[in-house]
Structure formats: C-alpha cells, structure tokens
Amino acid sequence: MVEIIVAVLVVGGLAVLPIAGLIIQVWRDHRGKRRNAQGRCYACGGSGFLLPLAHYKGATFNYCVACFQRQRRMSTMTGLVAAGVLVAGLCAWLIVREL
Numbered sequence: 001m002v003e004i005i006v007a008v009l010v011v012g013g014l015a016v017l018p019i020a021g022l023i024i025q026v027w028r029d030h031r032g033k034r035r036n037a038q039g040r041c042y043a044c045g046g047s048g049f050l051l052p053l054a055h056y057k058g059a060t061f062n063y064c065v066a067c068f069q070r071q072r073r074m075s076t077m078t079g080l081v082a083a084g085v086l087v088a089g090l091c092a093w094l095i096v097r098e099l
C-alpha cells in the first residue's frame with residue numbers, strides 16, 4: 001500500500017512540472033503576442049529596435065537586442081539541461097534494469 005502511495009506521489013510530482021511549464025508558456029505567449037502587436041519586446045515589453053526570433057513551435061516573435069541575446073543563451077541552456085535529463089534518465093533505467 002505504501003509503495004502505491006509513493007509511486008502516485010512520484011508520478012504526480014513529475015507530471016506537475018511539465019503542466020506548470022505549459023501553463024507558464026501559454027501565459028507568456030499571450031502576453032508576448034499582445035506586446036508584439038503594440039510594437040514592443042515579447043519578453044520585457046520595452047520599445048526600441050526589435051529583432052525577430054523563431055520559437056521552437058515555429059512562430060516568430062520580436063525581441064529587443066538584450067532579450068534576444070538572453071533568449072538565445074537560454075535556449076542553448078535549455079537544450080543542454082534537456083540532454084542532461086535524458087542522459088540521467090537513461091543511466092537510471094540502465095541501473096534499475098541491472099538490479
């Protein structure tokens with residue numbers, strides 16, 4: 001019985017993260033689209049020179065120079081973190097399989 005509760009908690013905890021991420025993403029997209037429509041930066045809402053940046057979903061949004069550079073760095077970091085999680089997951093699976 002305890003094992004089931006622990007399993008439910010672990011699976012639930014893992015499921016909450018992507019859902020929370022998705023909600024934040026939808027909210028940011030909504031806010032960013034409104035800002036872009038007003039000729040302002042997607043991320044910070046600042047006006048000035050804007051650069052187009054393609055999101056992984058295919059849509060392109062306009063960023064100011066500072067946010068453009070930060071966003072580029074962030075997407076590189078996100079890619080590295082995702083690769084790290086994938087490798088860690090693979091290692092965990094291999095270890096569990098050996099037991």
Ligand SMILES: [Zn+2]
Binds near residue numbers: 046064
């Ligand atoms: Zn900005």
